[in-house]
Amino acid sequence: DKTFSWVMSEIIPAGNEKTTIVCVGNYLHNDAFQMRLFELGEDRPHWAHKKFPLLDENNQPTWTARFPDQAAIEKLHQRTADETAWQREYLLRPVVTSQQVIHPDWLQFYDAFPPLTQSHLWFAATGVDLAITQKDSSDYTAMVSAYVFEKDSESTVYILPQIVNKKLTFPETIELIKQIDASLAPGKTTYTYVEKVGYQEAVIQQLAEDGVEVIGVTVSGDKRARLSYTTPSIKNGQVLFPKHGAEDLIDQLTDSGTLSHDDLADAFSLLINQVMVEINKPQPNIRWM
DSSP: OHHHHHIIIIIHHHSOTTOOOOOOOOOOSTTSHHHHHHHHHTTOTTOOOOOOOSBOTTSOBSOTTTOOSHHHHHHHHHHOOOHHHIIIIITOOOOOOTTOSSOGGGOOEESOOOOTTSTTEEEEEEEEEOOSOOSTTSOOEEEEEEEEEEETTEEEEEEOSOOEEEOOOHHHHHHHHHHHHHHHOTTSEEEEEEEOSTTHHHHHHHHHHTTOOEEEEOOOSOHHHHHHTTHHHHHTTSEEEESSSOHHHHHHHTOOSOOSOOHHHHHHHHHHHHHHHHHTSOOOOOOOO
């Protein structure tokens, strides 16, 4: 974020119409500075983007003056002890590490969710991960919402792009949750899930008094374990993501430990795990006499 802001606010304005700016670097992470430039350049025809990996698509050396054959490549590969460094620095591939719970290629996306006027909308829900303080070092309050549609006994969860990730006071938190609850799906059931621990129980109590269908959740396991419970629903396409608007959430879900905050990932795991509890509840067996 700091590098991107610095280039956009200081470097680019320093030039004029005749200035050519060249940025050189590797894809160290899916949200690295070079990746952001690449994504911006897709919509700007005057931006040129060039990639020069050591090996081409046929696994042949691209720098033949220095590495004329596979033997030279293999010698360099052996000298590079870390495979992750080899993939990132020489082949320009952001690598999924052992710390990564959710792989980017598991994610499936939607263009638009079904109309809310259809009877297939079952319920809406929001997972809330609350921050304790507003100090700079503290976490952010995160809120991730979803629609759950059911058709032919199949349930699909559509993550919504209206994602919250900011520092809020107690009154601001209560008010924003109430606004989200009222706006998601009027006339349909809407749940708000909040972890039931410490300070957060005061939020649960206040929301309940204000008429919000709030559910206090007692979580078990560490953050990594709770996030891993969501992976089957992600891989099989039961959980779908918007193509735009959920970038920060996706960055945290697919991060391998480089981001300083993971509040959205925590709110997401709370949301999805509780939605799956609701989906898998035994339905009442109604017999008509």
